[in-house]
Amino acid sequence: MDAILDSLKNPQADKAADRPSQEEAEAAVRTLIAWAGDDPTREGLLDTPKRVAKAYGELFSGYDADIAEILDRVFEEVEGYQDIVLLKDITFHSHCEHHMVPFVGKAHIAYYPRAGVVGLSKLARLVDAYARRLQTQEAMTAQISMAIEEYLGPRGVAVMVEGEHMCMSMRGIRKAGSTTVTTRFSGVFEEADEQVRFLTLVRG
Incomplete structure (x- = not known):
């Protein structure tokens, strides 16, 4: 229950300094591509790490949401x-x-x-x-x-x-x-x- 109560707040407020950089995120994607069995340096996959990082920014944007602001009026x-x-x-x-x-x-x-x-x-x-x-x-x-x-x-x-x-x-x-x-x-x-x-x- 305490974890759920904590999640009502902005969970990234105290974690911004710990968030990996864009470059680190893209490197992680390249690692996963290679682990899956493909070549992250081939033409079709060259820009995939950048695209995935951008998509994740949208898909997981809820971590930056301010619940109090959403329900403030x-x-x-x-x-x-x-x-x-x-x-x-x-x-x-x-x-x-x-x-x-x-x-x-x-x-x-x-x-x-x-x-x-x-x-x-x-x-x-x-x-x-x-x-x-x-x-x-x-x-x-x-x-x-x-x-x-x-x-x-x-x-x-x-x-x-x-x-x-x-x-x-x-x-x-x-x-x-x-x-x-x-x-x-x-x-x-x-x-x-x-x-x-x-x-x-x-x-x-």
Whole structure:
């Protein structure tokens, strides 16, 4: 639990000095190419280390995300709205921390506001902030939920994540099409009827 709480912050804030250089990252890619059995000096692979390093900068940009900044603006003028707010089918692309291969899917987020609502795009950005890291789906589900709890203080949060993991589809057991579902409910969503309502809205 402490590790999840720590992950709500910017995990790179104290690690910037320890991050390898661009040149070191590219050298590591060349090593992996050679280990895989190819020649990193052949024409088609000459610029691959640079491309991979650039792609990794985008794929793992969540380490530089500031969660507090993402959720810093709450709109209080909502005409007294106190009912459920649901944003569903938020697509994401992440990478398994065990094999560093992708897992992709959709996240569904609902909350009951207490003092206001957050912009809908902020919820999508929150998903990206945690997805664009080396992850497990279970941890990502908890991180999204706990961030909303900490920064918005709602009466309840429900998060469901559905993902297909390439570590199961491309390698190992090779069961393409299988989907993993994780959920986390807090506050009023701990009540069974609220969970049913959430799931009905998501599936409906």
